[in-house]
Amino acid sequence: MASSGEEWSPDTLAFMDLAIQQAKLALDSLEVPVGCVILEDGKVIAAGRNRTTETRNATRHAEMEAIDVLLDQWQKNGLSQSEIAEKFSKCCLYVTCEPCIMCAAALSILGIKEVYYGCANEKFGGCGSILSLHLSDSKMLNRFTF
Amino acid sequence: MASSGEEWSPDTLAFMDLAIQQAKLALDSLEVPVGCVILEDGKVIAAGRNRTTETRNATRHAEMEAIDVLLDQWQKNGLSQSEIAEKFSKCCLYVTCEPCIMCAAALSILGIKEVYYGCANEKFGGCGSILSLHLSDSKMLNRFTF
Numbered sequence: 001m002a003s004s005g006e007e008w009s010p011d012t013l014a015f016m017d018l019a020i021q022q023a024k025l026a027l028d029s030l031e032v033p034v035g036c037v038i039l040e041d042g043k044v045i046a047a048g049r050n051r052t053t054e055t056r057n058a059t060r061h062a063e064m065e066a067i068d069v070l071l072d073q074w075q076k077n078g079l080s081q082s083e084i085a086e087k088f089s090k091c092c093l094y095v096t097c098e099p100c101i102m103c104a105a106a107l108s109i110l111g112i113k114e115v116y117y118g119c120a121n122e123k124f125g126g127c128g129s130i131l132s133l134h135l136s137d138s139k140m141l142n143r144f145t146f
Numbered sequence: 147m148a149s150s151g152e153e154w155s156p157d158t159l160a161f162m163d164l165a166i167q168q169a170k171l172a173l174d175s176l177e178v179p180v181g182c183v184i185l186e187d188g189k190v191i192a193a194g195r196n197r198t199t200e201t202r203n204a205t206r207h208a209e210m211e212a213i214d215v216l217l218d219q220w221q222k223n224g225l226s227q228s229e230i231a232e233k234f235s236k237c238c239l240y241v242t243c244e245p246c247i248m249c250a251a252a253l254s255i256l257g258i259k260e261v262y263y264g265c266a267n268e269k270f271g272g273c274g275s276i277l278s279l280h281l282s283d284s285k286m287l288n289r290f291t292f
Contacts, residue, residue, distance in 0.1 A: 056227045057217050058255045071203050081202040101279065102255060105248035106270075109204045126251075131277070133247065 015039060015094040016118060022049040022062065023096045029054060036062040036095035038070060038112075040087060046070045063095060063103040069111065088112055101126035104133040161185060168195040168208065168273040169242045170229060175200060182241035184210040184216060184258075186198060192216045201282040209241060213256065231257055238262065247272035250279040 008016075015037055022035020026049040038046040048066030052058050070091075074084050092114040093099075099107060099115060104126025105114060115127060115134065126133045154162075161183055168181025172195040184192040194212030198204050220230050238260040239245075245253060245261060246248075250272025253261060261273060261280065272279045 053227060055217075056221055056230050058227075058231070058257075059213075059252050067205075073202075075202055079202065081199060081204075084202050085204070100251065100255075102248050102251035105246065105251060106205050109246075109248060111204075140231065 009121045011042070012116065014052045015044070016096070016116065018044060018047065019096050019118070022047050026050045026062070030071065031131075034097045036066050036093055038066050039092045039094070040090050045091075046073075059099065059102065061103050063093065063099055063107065066093070067106065085111055092116065096126035097121050098127050098129055100124040101131055101133065104131070108133055157188070158240075158262065161190070162242070164190060164193065165240045165242050165264070168193050172196045172208070175270065180208045180241065180243045182212050182239055184212050185238045185240070191237075192219075197226050205248065207246065207249050209239065209245055209253065212239070213252065218268035234258055243267050244271035244273050244275055247277055247279065250277070254279055 005120050013043065018037045019035045022037065023033040024035070026035055027033035029051075031050045031053050034050040036048050038048075039045050046066045046069040048062040048064070050062045051060045053064055059115070070087075074087065079087070088110045089112075091112050093107065093112055094116045096118040098117040098119065098121035100121060101124055104115075117127065120129045124130060129132075147217045164183045165181045168183065169179040170181070172181055173179035175197075177196045177197075177199050180196040181195050183190050184194075192212045192215040194208040194210070194215065196208045197206045197211055216233075217230070220233065225233070234256045235258075237258050239253065239258055240262045242264040244263040244265065244267035246267060247270060251260075258278070263273065268275050270276060
């Protein structure tokens, strides 16, 4: 996760803009407006938006949607578990709102390399606001690193 | 979540035995052996077992599998989001190993009433071992209650 003090590159801003477009699509569907994109080697390979109302499943956050796009695709392509882990380790996520604790833990389990988020999630944020599941220097959470 | 000091009823032990049977099925499939069952009004309505290897998806823990069984069924039956939330609020989960942080957060988001687990999960446990996402008296996590 990049810190908020950094200068953002045009590419970073462009990727966040794509995430915002996903959030707008969610809003058009009367969802809580959160959107994201996932990049591998600097290329957008998946997008997701919050679909909790449409799916009637409160866990279908934007990040989970985007992750499942990739998993479906990689599984169909016959990638092994270690090949999938290897691919996730090269992926960055851009999301409009800080991942919640569930999503932050899922991203850690999958081994996503980096997360960039827009606004903080002061109620449920798992990347600094409530918990810091991305920190590698926590003794208790040393497997929960991005 | 019940505390470890309680005396368990024969029913509780029988439900945990069903969860253990699910864990054995996972072991037979060369998965990390974790299994669970979900009850509504004292009746088993779903079961799940760890399928991370089979699905090549590191987030497919037993709890997520069982939850998705119910969500699929309730969505097919046309239940609304609030009806689904109402049903989850009557559900108890019995799982052989303490839910990880991701699963504990997901169970909280869905509003599951109670979780009973067998062994503690001292690496990743979200119900007391590493984090206590079930506690209702945490100011910062007051929405993350079972």
